[in-house]
Amino acid sequence: MNDRDEILVRIRDLSVTYHTRLGPVSAVDHVSFDIRRGEILGLVGESGCGKSTLGKALLRMIAPPAEITGGQILFEGEDILTFDERRLRDFRGRKASMIFQDPMTSLNPVQRVEDHLVEAVEVHEQKVDRANVLERVATLIERLGIQKRRIHDYPHQLSGGMRQRVMIGLGLVLNANLIIADEATTSLDVIVEAKLVDQLREIRDQYGVSILVITHNIALVAEIADRVAVMYAGHLVEMGSVYQIFDHPLHPYTRGLLRSVPSIKLDDQEELYKMAGEPPNLTHPPSGCRFHPRCPDRMGLCSQSQPQLREVAPGHWVQCWLYQDHPEKESPTLEVTE
Ligand code: SF4
Numbered sequence: 604m605n606d607r608d609e610i611l612v613r614i615r616d617l618s619v620t621y622h623t624r625l626g627p628v629s630a631v632d633h634v635s636f637d638i639r640r641g642e643i644l645g646l647v648g649e650s651g652c653g654k655s656t657l658g659k660a661l662l663r664m665i666a667p668p669a670e671i672t673g674g675q676i677l678f679e680g681e682d683i684l685t686f687d688e689r690r691l692r693d694f695r696g697r698k699a700s701m702i703f704q705d706p707m708t709s710l711n712p713v714q715r716v717e718d719h720l721v722e723a724v725e726v727h728e729q730k731v732d733r734a735n736v737l738e739r740v741a742t743l744i745e746r747l748g749i750q751k752r753r754i755h756d757y758p759h760q761l762s763g764g765m766r767q768r769v770m771i772g773l774g775l776v777l778n779a780n781l782i783i784a785d786e787a788t789t790s791l792d793v794i795v796e797a798k799l800v801d802q803l804r805e806i807r808d809q810y811g812v813s814i815l816v817i818t819h820n821i822a823l824v825a826e827i828a829d830r831v832a833v834m835y836a837g838h839l840v841e842m843g844s845v846y847q848i849f850d851h852p853l854h855p856y857t858r859g860l861l862r863s864v865p866s867i868k869l870d871d872q873e874e875l876y877k878m879a880g881e882p883p884n885l886t887h888p889p890s891g892c893r894f895h896p897r898c899p900d901r902m903g904l905c906s907q908s909q910p911q912l913r914e915v916a917p918g919h920w921v922q923c924w925l926y927q928d929h930p931e932k933e934s935p936t937l938e939v940t941e
Pocket of ligand 1: 729854855856892893894895896898899900901902906910922923924
Protein backbone atom coordinates (compact mmCIF):
# COMPACT_ATOMS: atom_id res chain seq x y z
CA MET A 604 0.00 0.00 0.00
CA ASN A 605 1.23 3.47 -0.90
CA ASP A 606 1.83 5.76 2.15
CA ARG A 607 -0.68 8.18 0.69
CA ASP A 608 -3.40 5.50 0.73
CA GLU A 609 -3.03 5.11 4.48
CA ILE A 610 -5.71 6.93 6.48
CA LEU A 611 -4.48 9.41 9.10
CA VAL A 612 -7.83 10.92 10.15
CA ARG A 613 -11.30 9.38 9.84
CA ILE A 614 -14.11 11.87 10.38
CA ARG A 615 -17.43 10.15 10.85
CA ASP A 616 -20.87 11.76 11.07
CA LEU A 617 -19.40 14.92 12.59
CA SER A 618 -21.87 17.63 13.59
CA VAL A 619 -21.19 21.07 15.05
CA THR A 620 -24.05 23.29 16.22
CA TYR A 621 -24.02 26.98 17.15
CA HIS A 622 -26.58 27.80 19.84
CA THR A 623 -27.82 31.27 18.88
CA ARG A 624 -30.67 33.47 20.12
CA LEU A 625 -32.49 32.67 16.88
CA GLY A 626 -32.15 28.94 17.46
CA PRO A 627 -29.61 26.19 16.75
CA VAL A 628 -27.50 26.53 13.60
CA SER A 629 -26.13 23.26 12.26
CA ALA A 630 -22.88 24.59 10.76
CA VAL A 631 -21.45 21.10 10.15
CA ASP A 632 -24.13 18.47 9.61
CA HIS A 633 -23.20 14.76 9.71
CA VAL A 634 -20.00 15.14 7.71
CA SER A 635 -17.81 12.10 7.00
CA PHE A 636 -14.51 11.90 5.11
CA ASP A 637 -10.90 10.75 5.49
CA ILE A 638 -7.57 12.56 5.40
CA ARG A 639 -4.81 10.34 4.03
CA ARG A 640 -1.27 10.29 5.34
CA GLY A 641 0.99 12.66 3.37
CA GLU A 642 -1.75 14.14 1.17
CA ILE A 643 -2.75 17.75 0.58
CA LEU A 644 -6.52 17.94 0.84
CA GLY A 645 -8.31 21.12 -0.21
CA LEU A 646 -11.56 21.98 1.61
CA VAL A 647 -13.51 24.61 -0.35
CA GLY A 648 -16.83 26.43 -0.25
CA GLU A 649 -18.36 29.89 0.16
CA SER A 650 -18.04 31.90 3.39
CA GLY A 651 -20.30 30.47 6.06
CA CYS A 652 -20.42 26.94 4.57
CA GLY A 653 -18.86 25.45 7.72
CA LYS A 654 -15.37 24.72 6.41
CA SER A 655 -13.48 26.73 9.10
CA THR A 656 -15.75 25.36 11.83
CA LEU A 657 -14.91 21.87 10.59
CA GLY A 658 -11.16 22.68 10.64
CA LYS A 659 -11.38 23.92 14.23
CA ALA A 660 -13.42 20.86 15.24
CA LEU A 661 -10.55 18.64 14.03
CA LEU A 662 -8.40 20.17 16.80
CA ARG A 663 -11.37 20.37 19.19
CA MET A 664 -11.07 24.14 19.18
CA ILE A 665 -14.84 24.61 19.25
CA ALA A 666 -15.97 26.93 22.05
CA PRO A 667 -19.43 28.10 23.20
CA PRO A 668 -21.85 29.09 21.75
CA ALA A 669 -20.70 26.32 19.37
CA GLU A 670 -20.62 22.67 20.37
CA ILE A 671 -19.62 19.39 18.75
CA THR A 672 -22.99 17.64 18.85
CA GLY A 673 -22.11 14.26 17.37
CA GLY A 674 -19.75 12.01 15.48
CA GLN A 675 -16.17 10.83 15.78
CA ILE A 676 -12.75 12.19 14.82
CA LEU A 677 -10.43 9.18 14.70
CA PHE A 678 -6.81 10.30 14.55
CA GLU A 679 -4.52 7.30 14.02
CA GLY A 680 -7.45 5.20 15.22
CA GLU A 681 -8.16 7.13 18.46
CA ASP A 682 -11.22 9.34 18.87
CA ILE A 683 -9.95 12.76 19.93
CA LEU A 684 -13.46 13.63 21.17
CA THR A 685 -12.79 11.30 24.11
CA PHE A 686 -9.42 12.88 25.08
CA ASP A 687 -9.08 14.62 28.45
CA GLU A 688 -7.45 18.10 28.63
CA ARG A 689 -3.90 16.75 29.12
CA ARG A 690 -4.10 14.40 26.12
CA LEU A 691 -5.74 17.12 24.06
CA ARG A 692 -2.91 19.58 24.79
CA ASP A 693 -0.36 16.99 23.81
CA PHE A 694 -2.31 16.10 20.65
CA ARG A 695 -2.55 19.74 19.54
CA GLY A 696 1.17 20.31 19.71
CA ARG A 697 2.71 16.98 18.82
CA LYS A 698 0.23 15.51 16.34
CA ALA A 699 -1.60 18.38 14.70
CA SER A 700 -1.32 22.13 14.38
CA MET A 701 -3.16 24.97 12.72
CA ILE A 702 -2.13 28.08 10.82
CA PHE A 703 -4.55 30.97 10.43
CA GLN A 704 -5.00 33.85 8.01
CA ASP A 705 -3.24 36.32 10.32
CA PRO A 706 -0.24 34.72 12.05
CA MET A 707 0.17 37.85 14.24
CA THR A 708 -2.88 36.68 16.19
CA SER A 709 -1.07 33.43 17.07
CA LEU A 710 2.53 34.67 17.54
CA ASN A 711 3.50 36.53 20.68
CA PRO A 712 4.73 39.99 19.53
CA VAL A 713 7.28 40.25 22.38
CA GLN A 714 8.82 36.82 21.80
CA ARG A 715 11.56 36.17 19.26
CA VAL A 716 11.08 33.45 16.60
CA GLU A 717 13.60 31.24 18.39
CA ASP A 718 11.72 31.54 21.71
CA HIS A 719 8.42 30.47 20.10
CA LEU A 720 9.96 27.34 18.64
CA VAL A 721 12.08 26.40 21.67
CA GLU A 722 9.12 26.91 23.99
CA ALA A 723 6.96 24.61 21.82
CA VAL A 724 9.54 21.83 22.27
CA GLU A 725 10.00 22.48 26.00
CA VAL A 726 6.24 22.35 26.67
CA HIS A 727 5.75 19.06 24.83
CA GLU A 728 8.98 17.13 25.37
CA GLN A 729 10.56 15.98 28.60
CA LYS A 730 14.28 16.23 29.47
CA VAL A 731 15.09 18.71 26.74
CA ASP A 732 18.73 19.50 25.96
CA ARG A 733 18.61 23.24 25.12
CA ALA A 734 21.69 23.26 22.86
CA ASN A 735 20.26 20.37 20.92
CA VAL A 736 16.86 22.08 20.56
CA LEU A 737 18.48 25.32 19.39
CA GLU A 738 20.30 23.43 16.66
CA ARG A 739 17.07 21.64 15.67
CA VAL A 740 15.21 24.95 15.48
CA ALA A 741 17.93 26.65 13.41
CA THR A 742 18.04 23.75 10.92
CA LEU A 743 14.26 23.76 10.59
CA ILE A 744 14.09 27.50 9.99
CA GLU A 745 16.64 27.19 7.17
CA ARG A 746 14.70 24.32 5.62
CA LEU A 747 11.63 26.58 5.65
CA GLY A 748 13.59 29.09 3.55
CA ILE A 749 14.26 31.64 6.33
CA GLN A 750 17.85 32.72 7.00
CA LYS A 751 19.18 31.35 10.30
CA ARG A 752 19.94 34.80 11.69
CA ARG A 753 16.23 35.71 11.50
CA ILE A 754 15.46 33.41 14.44
CA HIS A 755 16.51 36.34 16.66
CA ASP A 756 13.83 38.57 15.07
CA TYR A 757 10.46 39.48 16.58
CA PRO A 758 7.33 38.58 14.53
CA HIS A 759 6.78 42.19 13.40
CA GLN A 760 10.25 42.21 11.76
CA LEU A 761 9.27 39.35 9.43
CA SER A 762 7.23 39.48 6.22
CA GLY A 763 3.72 37.94 6.13
CA GLY A 764 5.03 34.89 4.25
CA MET A 765 7.86 34.36 6.78
CA ARG A 766 5.43 34.57 9.69
CA GLN A 767 3.26 31.87 8.06
CA ARG A 768 6.37 29.69 7.68
CA VAL A 769 7.21 30.19 11.38
CA MET A 770 3.68 28.98 12.19
CA ILE A 771 4.27 25.91 10.00
CA GLY A 772 7.58 25.44 11.84
CA LEU A 773 5.74 25.31 15.19
CA GLY A 774 4.04 22.14 13.98
CA LEU A 775 7.07 20.63 12.25
CA VAL A 776 9.47 21.13 15.16
CA LEU A 777 7.38 18.57 17.05
CA ASN A 778 6.96 16.32 13.99
CA ALA A 779 3.20 16.92 13.72
CA ASN A 780 1.43 14.62 11.25
CA LEU A 781 -1.30 17.08 10.31
CA ILE A 782 -1.18 20.79 9.51
CA ILE A 783 -4.46 22.63 9.02
CA ALA A 784 -4.03 25.84 7.01
CA ASP A 785 -7.17 27.96 7.38
CA GLU A 786 -7.18 30.69 4.70
CA ALA A 787 -3.43 30.87 5.39
CA THR A 788 -2.58 32.54 2.08
CA THR A 789 -5.54 34.96 1.93
CA SER A 790 -3.69 37.99 3.29
CA LEU A 791 -0.57 37.43 1.13
CA ASP A 792 0.11 39.03 -2.23
CA VAL A 793 0.12 36.68 -5.25
CA ILE A 794 3.92 36.33 -5.46
CA VAL A 795 4.31 35.46 -1.77
CA GLU A 796 1.26 33.22 -1.99
CA ALA A 797 2.78 31.27 -4.91
CA LYS A 798 6.02 30.84 -2.93
CA LEU A 799 4.15 29.59 0.14
CA VAL A 800 2.18 27.13 -2.01
CA ASP A 801 5.47 25.74 -3.41
CA GLN A 802 6.83 25.47 0.10
CA LEU A 803 3.75 23.65 1.42
CA ARG A 804 4.27 21.07 -1.31
CA GLU A 805 7.99 20.76 -0.46
CA ILE A 806 7.16 20.42 3.25
CA ARG A 807 4.69 17.63 2.48
CA ASP A 808 7.33 15.83 0.37
CA GLN A 809 10.15 16.27 2.92
CA TYR A 810 8.24 15.57 6.13
CA GLY A 811 5.40 13.34 4.87
CA VAL A 812 2.95 15.53 6.76
CA SER A 813 -0.76 15.71 5.74
CA ILE A 814 -1.99 19.23 5.01
CA LEU A 815 -5.64 20.31 5.06
CA VAL A 816 -5.93 23.55 3.08
CA ILE A 817 -9.17 25.37 3.95
CA THR A 818 -9.94 28.12 1.46
CA HIS A 819 -12.59 29.89 -0.60
CA ASN A 820 -9.98 30.15 -3.39
CA ILE A 821 -10.71 27.26 -5.72
CA ALA A 822 -7.84 28.24 -8.06
CA LEU A 823 -5.37 27.79 -5.18
CA VAL A 824 -6.73 24.31 -4.53
CA ALA A 825 -6.31 23.37 -8.21
CA GLU A 826 -2.63 24.23 -7.87
CA ILE A 827 -1.80 22.57 -4.60
CA ALA A 828 -4.23 19.77 -3.66
CA ASP A 829 -4.18 16.03 -4.35
CA ARG A 830 -7.86 15.71 -3.45
CA VAL A 831 -10.66 18.22 -2.97
CA ALA A 832 -13.71 18.29 -0.68
CA VAL A 833 -16.51 20.75 -1.45
CA MET A 834 -18.82 21.99 1.33
CA TYR A 835 -22.17 23.70 0.98
CA ALA A 836 -24.36 24.89 3.89
CA GLY A 837 -22.76 22.52 6.41
CA HIS A 838 -22.81 19.47 4.12
CA LEU A 839 -20.00 17.78 2.23
CA VAL A 840 -21.49 17.74 -1.28
CA GLU A 841 -18.61 16.41 -3.40
CA MET A 842 -15.18 14.90 -2.89
CA GLY A 843 -12.63 13.43 -5.28
CA SER A 844 -9.17 13.72 -6.76
CA VAL A 845 -8.20 17.15 -8.06
CA TYR A 846 -8.69 15.76 -11.62
CA GLN A 847 -12.16 14.40 -10.85
CA ILE A 848 -13.33 17.67 -9.31
CA PHE A 849 -11.84 20.00 -11.92
CA ASP A 850 -12.26 17.85 -15.07
CA HIS A 851 -15.52 16.05 -14.19
CA PRO A 852 -17.34 18.07 -11.53
CA LEU A 853 -20.68 16.39 -10.83
CA HIS A 854 -22.54 18.37 -8.17
CA PRO A 855 -24.34 21.41 -9.62
CA TYR A 856 -22.83 23.57 -6.83
CA THR A 857 -19.26 22.49 -7.70
CA ARG A 858 -19.98 23.14 -11.38
CA GLY A 859 -21.26 26.63 -10.50
CA LEU A 860 -18.22 27.36 -8.31
CA LEU A 861 -15.85 26.40 -11.14
CA ARG A 862 -17.75 28.49 -13.68
CA SER A 863 -17.50 31.50 -11.32
CA VAL A 864 -13.68 31.52 -11.42
CA PRO A 865 -12.37 34.34 -13.68
CA SER A 866 -10.27 33.09 -16.58
CA ILE A 867 -7.70 35.03 -18.60
CA LYS A 868 -9.29 33.36 -21.65
CA LEU A 869 -12.61 35.13 -20.91
CA ASP A 870 -13.79 37.07 -23.94
CA ASP A 871 -14.42 40.84 -23.39
CA GLN A 872 -18.06 40.30 -24.29
CA GLU A 873 -18.45 37.24 -22.09
CA GLU A 874 -19.90 37.81 -18.62
CA LEU A 875 -18.49 35.98 -15.63
CA TYR A 876 -20.96 33.35 -14.41
CA LYS A 877 -22.74 34.28 -11.18
CA MET A 878 -24.47 31.57 -9.22
CA ALA A 879 -28.15 32.35 -8.59
CA GLY A 880 -29.35 33.19 -5.07
CA GLU A 881 -27.54 33.35 -1.74
CA PRO A 882 -26.31 30.71 0.71
CA PRO A 883 -29.21 29.70 3.00
CA ASN A 884 -29.86 30.88 6.53
CA LEU A 885 -28.90 27.83 8.57
CA THR A 886 -31.31 28.60 11.42
CA HIS A 887 -33.95 27.46 8.90
CA PRO A 888 -32.11 25.40 6.25
CA PRO A 889 -34.01 24.46 3.09
CA SER A 890 -35.79 21.11 3.19
CA GLY A 891 -34.37 18.17 1.22
CA CYS A 892 -31.16 19.09 -0.60
CA ARG A 893 -29.91 22.33 0.95
CA PHE A 894 -28.82 23.58 -2.49
CA HIS A 895 -32.24 23.14 -4.14
CA PRO A 896 -33.37 26.83 -4.06
CA ARG A 897 -30.29 27.75 -6.15
CA CYS A 898 -29.89 24.62 -8.24
CA PRO A 899 -30.38 24.86 -12.02
CA ASP A 900 -30.96 21.05 -12.20
CA ARG A 901 -33.44 20.62 -9.34
CA MET A 902 -36.29 18.13 -9.59
CA GLY A 903 -39.49 17.87 -7.54
CA LEU A 904 -37.86 15.30 -5.30
CA CYS A 905 -34.96 17.62 -4.35
CA SER A 906 -36.98 19.82 -1.97
CA GLN A 907 -38.54 16.81 -0.24
CA SER A 908 -35.74 14.39 0.37
CA GLN A 909 -32.07 14.81 1.21
CA PRO A 910 -29.66 12.78 -0.96
CA GLN A 911 -26.81 10.86 0.72
CA LEU A 912 -23.11 11.22 -0.11
CA ARG A 913 -22.46 8.28 -2.50
CA GLU A 914 -19.34 6.99 -4.25
CA VAL A 915 -20.24 7.22 -7.94
CA ALA A 916 -16.80 6.31 -9.33
CA PRO A 917 -13.67 5.07 -7.47
CA GLY A 918 -12.79 7.84 -4.99
CA HIS A 919 -15.42 10.25 -6.37
CA TRP A 920 -18.25 11.03 -3.94
CA VAL A 921 -21.28 13.21 -4.56
CA GLN A 922 -24.42 14.15 -2.61
CA CYS A 923 -27.03 14.73 -5.32
CA TRP A 924 -30.17 13.01 -6.62
CA LEU A 925 -28.89 13.27 -10.19
CA TYR A 926 -26.60 10.35 -9.43
CA GLN A 927 -28.85 8.27 -7.18
CA ASP A 928 -31.96 6.26 -7.80
CA HIS A 929 -35.20 7.13 -6.08
CA PRO A 930 -38.70 5.86 -6.87
CA GLU A 931 -39.97 9.46 -7.24
CA LYS A 932 -37.18 10.57 -9.52
CA GLU A 933 -38.35 12.22 -12.72
CA SER A 934 -35.24 11.73 -14.89
CA PRO A 935 -32.89 8.74 -15.39
CA THR A 936 -29.55 8.62 -13.53
CA LEU A 937 -26.90 10.50 -15.47
CA GLU A 938 -23.93 8.62 -16.77
CA VAL A 939 -20.66 9.37 -14.96
CA THR A 940 -17.56 9.60 -17.10
CA GLU A 941 -14.14 9.44 -15.49
FE1 SF4 B 1 -29.65 20.06 -7.44
FE2 SF4 B 1 -31.34 18.17 -6.69
FE3 SF4 B 1 -28.76 17.62 -6.94
FE4 SF4 B 1 -29.63 19.15 -4.96
S1 SF4 B 1 -30.11 17.00 -5.26
S2 SF4 B 1 -27.86 19.53 -6.21
S3 SF4 B 1 -31.26 20.29 -5.95
S4 SF4 B 1 -30.16 18.20 -8.56
